[in-house]
Amino acid sequence: MKTFRIGGIHPKDNKFSAGKKIQIAELPKQVAIPLSHYIGTPSEAVVKKGDLVKVGQLIGKANGFISANVHSSVSGKVAKIDVQLDATGYKRTAVFIDVEGDEWLETIDRSPKIKRECLLSKDEIINKIKDAGIVGLGGATFPAHVKLSPPPGKKADLLIINASECEPYLTCDHQLMLEKGEEIMVGISILMKALEVNKAVIGIENNKKDAIAHLSELAKTFQGIEIVPLQSRYPQGGEKQLIDALIRRQVPSGRLPIEVGTVVQNVGTTYAAYNAVQKNKPMIERVMTVTGKNAPNPGNYLVRLGTYLSAVVEQAGGIPEGTGKIVGGGPMMGRSLMNLNVPMAKGSSGVLFIREEEAVRKPIKNCIRCTKCVSVCPMGLEPFLLMNQSERNMWTEMEANRTMDCIECGSCSYTCPSNRPLLDYIRYGKSTVGSIIRNRK
Amino acid sequence: MNLILISLLTLSVLGAALAVLIFFVAKKFYVFEDKRIDEVEAALPAANCGGCGFPGCRGFANACVKADTFDGLFCPVGGNETMQKVADILGRTAVAAAPTVAVVRCGGTCDHRPRMNEYDGVKHCFIAHNLYSGETGCSWGCLGLGDCEVSCEFDAIHVNPVTKLPEVDDDKCTSCGACVKACPKLLIELRKKGPKSRRIYVSCRNEDKGHIARKSCTVSCIACGKCEKVCPHEAITITNNLAFIHDDKCKLCRKCVEVCPTNAIVELNFPPRKVKVEEPVVEAK
């Protein structure tokens, strides 16, 4: 069984919501659609207070190259454009819409019929994806069209689909593969066409055997798509790790996957791309997992963008008793939420309840130099050293020790027997070293 | 006997040879340095805080000797007195600067903005700042984890455990600016110390719109503009929903303090007001 070659951990899966059918979340009464993205420039609002909007209508225009369009996920009246606390923990601009009915734009094909053939050209596909505001749904929400337009002189020869879902607890991609397998396969063929490659590989961890079987069955009718089962290991879903696991090429430090001739897209993104290209449906909803060890009703929900997480959680049985922390996303890389009154964004892959006894960190002890952080680091770094240097503000040394290579997967903090907050300090060092490097230019 | 003699001889010869070697090496690699640098360095406070923008006191001394004027060269720790000494050594005239002191522009104590969450990461403002906006509803205010306290070389700033806000000790503060750089929320500012340490400043950095700011903290600046109107010296400007008092124009008349509806404008070290002035303030609350 294939897997990446350096480091890695194997946290307990805890996929309680696996195999739970995707439920369509109720239409909320009000939504707050964030105009900011996790990375990149915030979009520019193109509606104003009092405007009537329909589902799928453009409300925020991409602002710059690394930015994405934002569409209304509901129909109704724009109540205001104001700041709203979002999953990042900061107040950022969002468009508030009071929901009235559920009226969709006429151009959107809402029929369940699967449309397999796509006659559009490469540029038309990329433009459609760009217009629909598709972003990478793996977590970083990097605009999909940027990845599909490699810089001049670079050419991809392989499309890699990231379906590893290595984060514990989360199951949204897994369930999507089971229920929308064919759409995903069509989406992959469309992306292959956009990239002008004739080969695509889907990497799936072998804790999702049903998804591997289902997609392998479907792959027989699609040309050039191969399903590769991977040994279940974290952080396999990291772009660089996945490429290493699948094709044994390592992306050099500070470079992009295109350097080794590949483009990686999340499996959720391919489904969104299918909807955008074949059904004219922009990025207005996504599947998210609501789960946790004490969650009354773990499950997967199809939620409109901008829905308050509290409304989704309400349908999943509310906040369970004894919850100490609520995480937006997976337990390894997700962000802890200040409260549930935050709107769902394009990158929200789940809501995870962590019990009180697990939520509090244990006291920090001395580093005993056990080398466990070094052996689990998937980038071959020395987390203990980087933390020490960050504590002492040794930025030059940190840069020399390749702190910028860190993918912030959290394996080091997860594994440290002394409970040292390795990643906290490395992140601090990364942001400082990053700004030093930017200033140098 | 023989053994002692041999050891003695070898060591002496070795010592002599090395002494000659060192002598020539010192000659060969001699670096000329202006003697005045040492003199200037001796006059400096030797705090090596970096407040002047140079790496340590020697770096500053070096810069002083090399430069023709004192433009942009000022030792905030030593102040005018030290600069006068340096000027005497170099035979120039010092330019006196008004003494400044660090002020923390956040008044959000635990009472004014209740904690809504509990932070459980590393107790380090910068790390907390990278993660989220703060334990309270205000995303601009002090995190209270004490990066400024750690950065201060002079033991002049301390986080009050009750209010969870840093407090500056005017007498100890040398306005070196270390805390200004350390604060990720950019709350600390170097302001004119003022006569008898009397100062007026807006103790808020919240750039949210008025209603949002007010909701998150009871002493936030809501940018109502009353202070801007009442100020007779045009010392107050409002930009980005936040009032700012320019200390070079402010004449410390205290009119703005009276009109501020949220008590976001703070006056320090003034004598207590007469009773009749205090009444409208109470009403405004």
Place this chain on the structure above:
Amino acid sequence: MDKLIISPAPHIHSGDSVSKNMTGVIIALVPALMVGFYFFGLGALIVTLTAVISCVLFEYLIQRFILKGENSVMDGSAALTGLLLAMNLPSNIPIWMVVIGSLVAIGIAKMSFGGLGNNPFNPALIGRVFLLISFPVEMTTWPKPVPFSLSYLDAETASTTLAILKGGHFGEIPSTLDLLFGNKGGSIGEISAIAILIGLAYLLIRKIIRWHIPVSILLTVFVFAGFLYLANPVAYPSPVVHLLTGGLLLGAVFMATDYVTSPMNPRGMWIYGIGIGIITILIRTFGAYPEGISFAILIMNGFTPLINAYIKPKRFGEKVKL
């Protein structure tokens, strides 16, 4: 809980802890300890108990009254140091020497540097070497292995295999079977190769240590001793004898792999292990002492910071250089 907790990712932890690792090593030492108890009886028990109790006590007292820090006795590292020290002592050594050895190990080699994690040299080895230099006679007279012996200070003595080798009496070397099972003179923990290898297997399965250090040491010793043996089989013993005698296995498995004092990445570990192997054989063959592993480990401990500074792990995306 009235307030939700906010903290940076990751939000889960493996549950690993310092005490779990220390307990793991102690468990791995049990087979060797049992063999020691079997062959040296009461004496071994007394020495082991004294060393463990005094190490824990010294750590507690120093933490409590001198460092005044958070008490770390419960993490098991002091008990482990005591155990390792005892394993390196002959079973007929007077109690007061054991106590002095513990004081040196904990007081000087560990706590004076700031406690667990900060000591540059392996505390148990410092304690042992201190005793070896201070009391050479007591430290190099080993009792004769007698199953379930009840004698302590008055035990009949025997020489170790290495002392036999030093004397050049190759004919008196115990059989390989005896070397494996431990029916020979020596310190409490070093006599049985099998028991130590069982411990090694446990450590590797529980992923408490990595394989690089023990393997590199043993391999180096085997190759280096093998060369000497091939060059002159009359003057030098066979590499197998070298591997199975003295504290080599104990040192390679339990002492050299001490977390705090060993390098932190596989490349460094190889250098460290090879260094230990070469120095051990050099001391054994050409030095004044019959046994060299303790000194070899301490010398390489001294090089560890240097190795850590210059030898970096293989980074992701790095071109493989040959």
